[in-house]
Amino acid sequence: MTILALEHCDLLIVGAGPAGMAAAVAAAPSGASIVVIDDNPAPGGQIWRDGPGAALPPAARKWREALERHANIRVCSGTRVIAAPAHGELLLEDAVRGWRMQWKKLILCTGARELLLPFPGWTLPGVTGAGGLQALIKAGLPVEGERIVVAGSGPLLLAAAATARAAGAKVVRIAEQASLAAAAGFAVKLLRWPGKAVQALTLGDTRYRTSSRIVAVQGRGQVESVLLRQGGREVQIDCDRVACGFGLTPNTQLGQMLGCALAPADTGAPPLAVDALQRTSLPGVYAAGECTGFGGSERALAQGTIAGYAAVGNERAARQHEHERARWNAFAAQLHRSFALAPDIRQMPQPDTLVCRCEDVPFSALAGCSGWTDAKLHRRCGMGACQGRVCGDAAQFLFGWTPPSPRPPLSPARIATLAGLAVHGNDVDRQ
Amino acid sequence: MSGQTSLHIDGRLVRVKAGTSVAAALRVADSMGVARTSISGQPRAPFCGMGVCQECRVRVDGRRMLACQTVCAEGMQVETTA
Ligand SMILES: Cc1cc2nc3c(=O)[nH]c(=O)nc-3n(C[C@H](O)[C@H](O)[C@H](O)COP(=O)(O)OP(=O)(O)OC[C@H]3O[C@@H](n4cnc5c(N)ncnc54)[C@H](O)[C@@H]3O)c2cc1C
Ligand code: FES
Numbered sequence: 001m002t003i004l005a006l007e008h009c010d011l012l013i014v015g016a017g018p019a020g021m022a023a024a025v026a027a028a029p030s031g032a033s034i035v036v037i038d039d040n041p042a043p044g045g046q047i048w049r050d051g052p053g054a055a056l057p058p059a060a061r062k063w064r065e066a067l068e069r070h071a072n073i074r075v076c077s078g079t080r081v082i083a084a085p086a087h088g089e090l091l092l093e094d095a096v097r098g099w100r101m102q103w104k105k106l107i108l109c110t111g112a113r114e115l116l117l118p119f120p121g122w123t124l125p126g127v128t129g130a131g132g133l134q135a136l137i138k139a140g141l142p143v144e145g146e147r148i149v150v151a152g153s154g155p156l157l158l159a160a161a162a163t164a165r166a167a168g169a170k171v172v173r174i175a176e177q178a179s180l181a182a183a184a185g186f187a188v189k190l191l192r193w194p195g196k197a198v199q200a201l202t203l204g205d206t207r208y209r210t211s212s213r214i215v216a217v218q219g220r221g222q223v224e225s226v227l228l229r230q231g232g233r234e235v236q237i238d239c240d241r242v243a244c245g246f247g248l249t250p251n252t253q254l255g256q257m258l259g260c261a262l263a264p265a266d267t268g269a270p271p272l273a274v275d276a277l278q279r280t281s282l283p284g285v286y287a288a289g290e291c292t293g294f295g296g297s298e299r300a301l302a303q304g305t306i307a308g309y310a311a312v313g314n315e316r317a318a319r320q321h322e323h324e325r326a327r328w329n330a331f332a333a334q335l336h337r338s339f340a341l342a343p344d345i346r347q348m349p350q351p352d353t354l355v356c357r358c359e360d361v362p363f364s365a366l367a368g369c370s371g372w373t374d375a376k377l378h379r380r381c382g383m384g385a386c387q388g389r390v391c392g393d394a395a396q397f398l399f400g401w402t403p404p405s406p407r408p409p410l411s412p413a414r415i416a417t418l419a420g421l422a423v424h425g426n427d428v429d430r431q
Numbered sequence: 432m433s434g435q436t437s438l439h440i441d442g443r444l445v446r447v448k449a450g451t452s453v454a455a456a457l458r459v460a461d462s463m464g465v466a467r468t469s470i471s472g473q474p475r476a477p478f479c480g481m482g483v484c485q486e487c488r489v490r491v492d493g494r495r496m497l498a499c500q501t502v503c504a505e506g507m508q509v510e511t512t513a
Contacts, residue, residue: 039482041452041502046481052448053455078500095496113483125463125476132480136499139480140451141458221474222463357478357486360471385485390478412485412495 004091004420005099009035009074011311012090012101014081014254015109017045018297019289019304021063023107026308026317028070035101036073037092039080039411043067045111045289046131047297053167054138081254083408085421088284091408098417105284105311108255108272109304112248112290114156115268117394118355118363119348121217121226122244130160130245137167144168147239149226151175151214152246154339155186158208160243173237175212175228177246178339183210186338214348217242246341248294249393253406255280255287263293267340269396269403277318278307286311295332302328346398355398356391358384363398372401385412438507453498453509454480454487466498467512 011027013020016038024036036043042050048060056064067073076094083091089102114129121127128136130150137143146169150161153176161171176183215227215234225238250271252262261281263273271293278286288307289300302325309318349355351364359380366375375381375395382388382395382404392403409418434449440460447456454477458464465474466487477487477499487498490510498509 040500050450051452052450095494095501113481114479116479116484123469123473123475125465125474128477129479129481132478135480136452136455136477139499140448140455141464142455357469357475357484360469360473385488386483389483411482414494 004417005097006102007035007099008102009033010103011035011105011107012037012103013107013109014038014090015045015111015289015291016040016043016067016075016077017109017111017289017300018047018063019111019300019307020045020107020109021067022301022304023109023286023288023308023311024073025063025066025070026305026314027312028073030312030314031072032105032312034070034073035076035103036067037076037079037081037101039078041078043075043077045297045300046135049135049138051139053140080411082410082413082417083421084258091417091421093413093417098414098420100420106258106286107278107304107307107311108260108280108285108287108291109289109300109307110251110254110291111300112250112294113389113393115246115249115393115397116244116390117152117246117345117348117397118353119214119216119244120350120353121219121223121242123354123357124217124219124223125221126219126223126240127217127242127244130243131156132245133241133243134160134163137163142167143241146170146241147172148241148243149173149175149228149237149239150243151212151226151228152244153177153341154245154247155335156245156248157243160245161207164243169241171207172239173212173226173228174208175214175230176208176210177213177342177345178210180210182338182340186334189334189338213345214242214244216350246345246397247339248290250291250293252291253389253410255285255291257406257408257410258282258285260285260287265293267336269393274303276322277310277315278303279310293332295328295335299325299328299332341397349398355394356381356384358386358391361391366395366399369399371399372404375401376404387411436503436505436507438503438505438509440509441511447503449503451503453489453491453496453501453503453507456503456509457487457489457498457511461511465511 010032262270286307288303349363369375
């Protein structure tokens with residue numbers, strides 16, 4: 001029978017993006033034993049990915065070096081959370097083994113994922129998320145000479161286009177659904193956050209079009225062209241790749257599985273609820289970064305710092321970063337207002353457009369369902385490998401359905417890891 | 432990062448820059464980097480690039496892995512349509 005190792009730490013941080021890195025570094029001087037786990041091959045999160053196609057900015061290096069400098073921080077990359085087998089304990093798995101980790105304090109820094117919405121042709125090879133394309137390029141995806149259309153909403157489209165261009169791709173169009181007034185208004189407001197304004201200027205692009213929507217991606221076996229609606233007219237653009245993203249959705253699954261309360265959301269999926277010290281509704285559990293709502297790396301760093309200090313009892317130091325957090329919260333609010341999705345984005349899918357990509361469930365099969373449970377039980381929507389992370393977000397946006405509540409295993413796991421759960425108890429301690 | 436890594440994808444030798452993800456290597460091996468076929472038989476390639484969609488799952492040395500979160504290692508055997 002499999003017996004899983006049991007390890008202990010004072011502070012466990014899930015996610016090694018800006019929030020998780022800042023939390024670990026803030027907590028380290030306390031001398032607590034800190035473990036940071038992340039499912040990616042290297043720390044950095046979504047924004048600071050390393051790889052043969054990435055140029056890691058100085059800020060990212062600085063945070064990485066800070067993690068390495070502290071002997072009491074252990075970073076476990078390529079490690080994911082599978083379940084919460086007992087109070088104060090998580091079941092973890094990497095490429096080699098599964099093990100149990102007991103913690104005294106926990107900080108959730110699980111970040112956000114892209115909101116990916118269905119349109120005709122979105123399952124064709126060559127269609128990726130916008131941030132997804134950026135991530136793939138940083139990880140070495142060759143795109144030199146490819147014609148790429150970036151479509152959807154928000155500043156991430158510009159960031160993805162800049163990464164693609166730097167890798168030698170021809171970005172032939174950036175189609176933003178928001179109006180010119182909204183996008184321009186956002187650019188003007190950026191003057192309040194000078195660092196961001198400079199970023200926006202360097203991202204500015206002559207191929208940028210506002211009030212522009214995807215109608216369909218076409219191709220036999222792979223992307224060949226995209227049909228866009230720009231204002232009142234339709235244009236077809238030949239391309240090799242389409243990168244789409246409609247904003248970000250907070251990764252709250254782990255928090256929800258543990259029982260952390262969600263905050264009310266004006267639009268989109270609700271984030272984890274936190275108080276001024278980044279505490280969730282669960283004692284000893286904190287949350288920081290984009291799982292508490294999306295708003296950029298600076299906000300994630302400020303929140304992570306506060307959470308790190310608070311988790312080791314240094315509330316005074318935590319409170320010194322409240323001003324910084326407020327400043328970036330205001331930036332986040334501006335971002336949300338400017339790039340709110342237009343209601344007609346809901347009309348993108350056609351009856352035969354697959355909404356659930358894992359179980360191949362078309363829009364027409366869902367339109368008559370009364371809600372998630374109905375869609376799941378009768379149409380198998382959300383029953384596949386992604387566990388509703390893609391189609392659940394889409395269905396929430398399209399139909400207003402609350403996505404399925406997360407259940408263990410949080411991500412597909414090896415049988416050996418799960419079998420280890422069966423032999424539960426303190427006797428495993430000695431192994 | 433410098434240097435190259437050689438691996439096999441469906442038996443075919445592929446050389447990539449060291450540190451490349453298996454998802455990126457799929458594209459080097461095949462025109463659109465198809466990882467698997469959907470339950471109704473459609474080709475699917477890495478989509479989210481960040482471990483969420485599970486469209487990139489492949490077999491790496493016999494183990495089911497997410498291609499977008501796995502770095503290529505020398506001599507790796509990758510099988511698609513896992
Ligand atoms: C695809 C994508 C690309 C982006 N690119 C940019 C950009 O170029 N510029 C920019 O300003 N902003 C970008 N953003 C926004 C960016 O997310 C934030 O600015 C910043 O990275 C947020 O930091 P964070 O620490 O909150 O979360 P993240 O950086 O998202 O870090 C969270 C980490 O936790 C890991 N994780 C989550 N759940 C688990 C689990 N259960 N087990 C183990 N690990 C887990 C994730 O894989 C990730 O590595 C991007 C966002 C996305 C989704
Ligand atoms: S591309 Fe989505 S999980 Fe790998």
